[in-house]
Amino acid sequence: MTSAMIWKEVKDRRVSLVAYTVAGMGLVLMYVALYPSLQGQAATYAKLMESLPKGFAEAFGVDANFLATLEGYIASEMFSFMWPLLAIFYMVSRAGGAIAGEIEKGTIGTLLSQPVTRSSIYWAKVYAAIISLLIFTFATILTTIPFALLFKLKVDTLNYFTLTIVGLLFGLAVYGFAIMLSSLSSDKTKVYGITGGLLFSMYVADVVSALTQNLSWLKYTSIFYYFDAPAALVHGHINNLSILLFIVSAIVFLIIGRVIFTKRDISI
């Protein structure tokens, strides 16, 4: 029964999965294609970056030598901003549509009248989202490797897998928070609004903390501080605290979401 519900979720949302994945792969291809022409100007860029205020480059996750390697470049240009943005849009839209969206449209009524527990409905939606997240993350991050080879660029293969793990956990934490809100609400726009607002505030906090010395503590309140794409992609480093934080928050939010969904009134 649960497999039927998981398959239904995956099948129903395949168009958005393909759209987000193709968009992500397209951006990766664009950045990889641009890199050979920028690589030659690495020294010029390094000088330019050094002339900027210290916190400025840091605020946007750009290292002075970011053009020295494909990993440094693509981590700064794609995986520090565009990729998290795509992942956030995708996971929040998945979560919003999964419960709040179905309540809003009334389609959840027939499902709730079937001999299945609310808990299995909830977990089926979560498992389906995890499958989609796996496809999205693997496709949009690991696709850099064949694209780089296409342009005869050197790649550090293992680091892309490191980033994939960080990316998966980041996406899961975002989804966990959004599905928790979705379980609570009957209006998907509220899920989008609240999650979007919170993540935007976190992004601003991350930027402000890098630009203002006495507000540097703000970075700890931002999920973007813990999603360190350059560390994973350039140095193959995973921050244990980040991993722990993503895992714990994902589990806590998913469990709270499940409790809310199984206990709440659903007026359809």
Added chain:
Amino acid sequence: MAQAIIKLTNVTKLYGRHRGIDGVNLSVQANEIFGFLGPNGAGKTTTIRCIMDFIRPSQGSVKVFGKDMHTNSVQAKAKIGFLPADSMLYPKWTGQDHSDYYGNLRSNANISELANRLDLDLNVQVRHLSTGNKQKLALALAMLGKPDLLIMDEPTKGLDPLLQQEIYNILHEYKRGGGTVFVSSHNLPEVEKICDRVGVIKDGTIVASETMQSIRAKSIHIVTVSTTNKIALDDFKSPKTEIIHYSEKHIILKVHGNINPTVQAASRYKLKDLEVTHANLEDIFLEYYR
């Protein structure tokens, strides 16, 4: 007495300070078609949502097939077919997709037989179906896997008379096959046609639960008196009499119970015409609504 298929005991649902339903006691016996009536906002849908465990009562218990709907709803739902008031199906799915999906959750049942009978094309996407065909599909899905109990919230809303009649036939056949039906409706002739027993809810409280036979036997008369002289209104006033229309020489009354005092009052006048008729079923139901 046999175990009730649906049993609500003192069910109250509060929405903040507002009471959705208040102390509802209701039981539906096996193999009966139970009509659930009430004006808009009376608490019909709230009651159905409580029965289906979509919302949880603030107080009281809901049992279906002897199972508590909060703790054991899965076992009970395996025997329940549900038709919501506004069936919201997946617009991009075909009828066959719905049948496959929900059939998978109910031991691989399918709706092809009923779809054929209803002349419903299962290969068309729901968004391209007419209101009537959507309702046919929703009804077929409610009957998926041959449930023992059908819970239906206004099943014929927006349907043409032919289709309404087909649904009544299906429900009668379903009953003959041993099924039980709990149906909410605004359509009083429909209730009269299909129900064995009715419950009436008003302001969140059950105000009547009776067989159709006993409702029909209710003694309510409409008395029309036309005279050649002026009628004194006080002659006809009594706690069991309701004045529907009054003019100088003409009065129409609704009389509950014994009509003799009213007829005697009329006999004191020089009558031009006197008509006494039984109130129709709609008038009787409306009595409960007031």
